[in-house]
Each structure stands twice: as structure tokens, then as C-alpha cells.
Amino acid sequence: MRAREIAQEYPVIELDAYAVDAVRLLAQHRLRGIVVTDVVGRPHAVLSDSQVLRFLVPAYTVNEPTLARVYGEKYAEVGTGLFGCTVRQLLPEQTIEVPVADSDATVVELAALMARLHSPLVAVVEGEYLQGVVTTTHLIELILPAS
Amino acid sequence: MRAREIAQEYPVIELDAYAVDAVRLLAQHRLRGIVVTDVVGRPHAVLSDSQVLRFLVPAYTVNEPTLARVYGEKYAEVGTGLFGCTVRQLLPEQTIEVPVADSDATVVELAALMARLHSPLVAVVEGEYLQGVVTTTHLIELILPAS
Secondary structure, three states: OEHHHHOEOOOEEEOOOEHHHHHHHHHHHOOOEEEEEOOOOOEEEEEEHHHHHHHHOOHHHHHOHHHHHHHHHHHHHOOHHHOOOEHHHHOOOOOOOOOEEEOOOEHHHHHHHHHHHOOOEEEEEEOOEEEEEEEHHHHHHHHOOOO | OEHHHHOEOOOEEEOOOEHHHHHHHHHHHOOOEEEEEOOOOOEEEEEEHHHHHHHHOOHHHHHOHHHHHHHHHHHHHOOHHHOOOEHHHHOOOOOOOOOEEEOOOEHHHHHHHHHHHOOOEEEEEEOOEEEEEEEHHHHHHHHOOOO
């Protein structure tokens, strides 16, 4: 079984799209993450819902649980930092390995890549262009021993 | 809005249950992770689907992409290492912080906890006992700016 046979269609978002649109896509489709592409459709990154969450609450609350509690009173402000930002600004500053696999990658290669990068999904490419996505959930279903 | 108002019922598994049953629960319900409890129902850990994936393929394939490709031919063996294992054996050896929040935690506290621990879910407890679960997806829907 090869990546091209199991890759599924999946929403993507461009690097310079509005961040709030990426978050809405995640929420509407209840996605674990979304593939971020450049203008010609080449995968540039995977934006996971954990990364989004980190952006929706003030940075100091993430590292300091006590401050997170205090902040509770200002709930109305949460998430508003997102407006005007682009997807590019949600991504980590340092370049990290993008979870991309060739369309002839095996199931084991996909699983190993996901496990190594702690990514909820892998972008499957043919040449440089996105063909579809394989998620952790899908892969576990495929690998699960039959009995 | 407090954790007790948004926590949802969610499958749990006991520490000494068979690992393969945990993986089946994840796959059947398409879960991101599952709360692992001790015999009296206190949350002990969250087993994420990434951790499961790491266990379904041989360790050397995770760190060495080239070996993952070679292994593709022995696909039939993948996942069989799971039989006879308990959930306890799937968990990391070192004690890590468990994503548990009190039932009066705020949405910001839950989000900050998830972001800090990179956890796909938080176990909500009343006293020591599990009341329900809040997932990253659910939290993003709640936080998402309205317009």
C-alpha cells in the first residue's frame, strides 16, 4: 500500500491568507491541522491545532498556569490577536522539517514520519505538488492488527 | 465558562488493560487520545494517537527514514508487537505532567495547559475523579472570534 492510494482530499490554506480563516477551517471541519501551501500549491508547513491554540491565548498564560487563571476574567479579549495576522505569522519562526512524503511512500514510512515529527498529518506530494493528506487516525486504522 | 460546563463524556481505558484495546478504541471512535485511569478512576495519563503510532512501527524506522522504506516489505509484521502489551507499557517511562484540570478551570486555563503540554485533550476532574474531557478542537470552536 502506497501513500498515493490512501491520501485523501483535505482543505489547504495559503501562507499569506488570513490566520482567522485558517482557524475557521480547522474548527468547521474539526481538523487536527491544515497544510499550508505557497502560491503555486507546494506544501510549506503543517499548521496544527496545538499551534493555533498557542496563538489564541496570551503567551504568558501558556508558561504560567497561575496567570492563566487570572486571565480568565478578560475572556472577551481571547482570540482577538488573530485579526490582521496571516497564516505565515502563526508558524514557528525557525524552519522545521515539513511532514511531506512522496506519493510512493509506504504506510510504515508515513507512520515513522508522523511519529518522528509529532505531526497529526502528512502531506503527500507528486513531484512538488500536493496530492492529498494522510492523518494519524487514518493510518492507525490501516495498521491496526486484525484480531 | 468553566471546565465542568464544557467537559464531554469520552472513552477511558485502565492502565492494565490490553494495549490493543486502547488502540481499537482510538480507531473506532477516531479519537486523538484517550485518558488512562487507575483502577479507581483517577486519571493517570493521556495516551495520544502519536504515541500509539510510535509503538505500531519499529523504533528504528522512526529515527531513520531510509530504514522505514526498507521495512515496507515486511508490512505484515507491523503492529503485531502490540499483542500481550498493556496500556502501561505504551506510556513514556519518565513521569510527565498529566493534562488534568480542575472542574472550575477557565477556558483560558484549559487552552494554556493544552498548548504547554502539546496535548490533544485535557481530563477534567472533580476532586480526583474524572468528570469528562475537553479536546483541542472543542476549545478552538469556543475561543474562535465571532467575526
